Amino acid sequence: MCKSMFLAATALLFKIRVLTSNYKRFIVTSGEIPIRSYQVVVAATRDMGIGKDGKLPWRLPSDLKFFKEITSGTTDPVKQNAVLMGRKTWESIPIRYRPLPGRLNVVLTRSFEIKNEANVVTCGSISSALEMLAKAPYCFSIDKVFVIGGGQILRETLNGPRCDAIHVTRIETSVECDTFIPSIDFSMFQPWYSSPLLVENGIQYSFVTYVHVRNSEDGTIARKTDGKCNDVKSNSNGFEVENFSFLPKMIFEKRDKYMPHSRSIE
Ligand SMILES: NC(=O)c1ccc[n+]([C@@H]2O[C@H](COP(=O)([O-])OP(=O)(O)OC[C@H]3O[C@@H](n4cnc5c(N)ncnc54)[C@H](OP(=O)(O)O)[C@@H]3O)[C@@H](O)[C@H]2O)c1
Numbered sequence: 001m002c003k004s005m006f007l008a009a010t011a012l013l014f015k016i017r018v019l020t021s022n023y024k025r026f027i028v029t030s031g032e033i034p035i036r037s038y039q040v041v042v043a044a045t046r047d048m049g050i051g052k053d054g055k056l057p058w059r060l061p062s063d064l065k066f067f068k069e070i071t072s073g074t075t076d077p078v079k080q081n082a083v084l085m086g087r088k089t090w091e092s093i094p095i096r097y098r099p100l101p102g103r104l105n106v107v108l109t110r111s112f113e114i115k116n117e118a119n120v121v122t123c124g125s126i127s128s129a130l131e132m133l134a135k136a137p138y139c140f141s142i143d144k145v146f147v148i149g150g151g152q153i154l155r156e157t158l159n160g161p162r163c164d165a166i167h168v169t170r171i172e173t174s175v176e177c178d179t180f181i182p183s184i185d186f187s188m189f190q191p192w193y194s195s196p197l198l199v200e201n202g203i204q205y206s207f208v209t210y211v212h213v214r215n216s217e218d219g220t221i222a223r224k225t226d227g228k229c230n231d232v233k234s235n236s237n238g239f240e241v242e243n244f245s246f247l248p249k250m251i252f253e254k255r256d257k258y259m260p261h262s263r264s265i266e
Contacts, residue, residue: 033131033134034139035127035130035131035134035162036130036133036145036162037130037145037164038145038147038162039144039145039146039163039164039165039167039248040147040148040154040157040158040163040165040166041067041070041071041146041147041167042148042154042158042167042169042181043056043063043169043171044168044169044181045171045174045175045177046170046171046172046174047177047180048180048181048183049175049176049178049179050149050151050154050177050181051178052175052176052177052179053178054088054091054092055092056092057175057177058203060201060205061200062198062200063200066207067148068100069250070167070248070250070251071083071146072102072103073249074144075143075249079141079142080102080141080142081103081104081142081146082104082106082133082138082142082145083100083103083146084106084126084145084146084148084157085105085106085107085147086107086108086109086149086150087109087112089150089153090107092150099117099118101119103119104120104138104141105119105120105121106120106122106123106129106133107120107121108124108125108126108153109122109124110125126156126157130162133145144248150179151179151180151181154181154182158181158182158184159182159185164212165192165210165244165251166210167209167251168207168210169206170205170207171203171205172197172203172204172206173202173204173205175203184210188212189212190210191208191209192209192210192211192247193207193208193251194207194208195207195208211247
């Protein structure tokens with residue numbers, strides 16, 4: 001009896017610790033203002049090409065399936081995730097497929113208005129979108145926030161201090177692109193998972209996830225700003241698996257499988 005109560009209490013404490021660490025990860029404060037952190041999902045060539053003529057430069061149905069799974073899955077069934085995208089990426093989605101179902105579609109634009117669309121909101125800046133998602137009602141209804149492109153948005157968010165993870169479909173085959181994003185900063189991001197090399201429609205690709213490794217245990221104190229690390233209460237081991245339970249379940253559970261073979265994008 002005592003042993004089972006002790007085990008139940010330990011499990012509860014562990015759960016509270018994980019939930020608290022996730023909350024702190026999701027909603028951090030910038031000065032006095034709460035702001036959401038996010039994960040990036042993108043498919044990119046070796047030289048970080050992501051688009052051509054306003055469209056995706058490749059046809060990879062299995063990548064679209066992966067994108068749908070990773071951006072739709074939630075830990076809490078009553079919540080949904082948010083996908084943040086630039087206005088041009090929104091317009092690149094065929095009308096019959098938008099808004100992306102089961103997710104709050106946040107479209108970034110400085111001039112454009114999308115009227116009368118359920119599950120779509122427009123925001124005039126990335127910071128106002130992340131602030132909006134940290135406030136009621138979204139802080140209660142939105143589980144994870146994914147930044148999904150395109151080039152202009154990713155140039156501002158990839159490698160950002162609030163970027164918790166980058167899920168990149170690495171396109172190995174050479175494909176012509178006209179839209180590019182910066183390289184991943186490997187001084188901040190470390191590989192978590194890498195799939196084996198796959199082939200579809202003559203395109204070689206693999207799925208790779210990088211996580212933002214911060215120095216503090218809860219990820220809220222030692223945060224990189226302007227290339228410097230504010231090392232208050234630092235913990236030398238920032239790479240504790242438990243700290244990354246914010247990752248989509250399908251990625252979190254894969255760590256042990258492929259980690260030793262993962263490769264970095266040069
Ligand atoms: N490979 C991938 O995973 C992937 C993913 C997504 C997209 N893509 C590709 O990327 C290309 C589109 O990228 P893009 O760079 O041309 O456009 P984009 O980033 O999708 O959208 C640019 C637009 O977003 C708005 N915007 C940009 N920065 C903003 C900010 N800080 N605050 C508020 N609004 C902001 C502006 O809209 P307004 O002009 O309305 O003000 C701007 O014109 C397409 O080829 C698409 O297929 C690829």
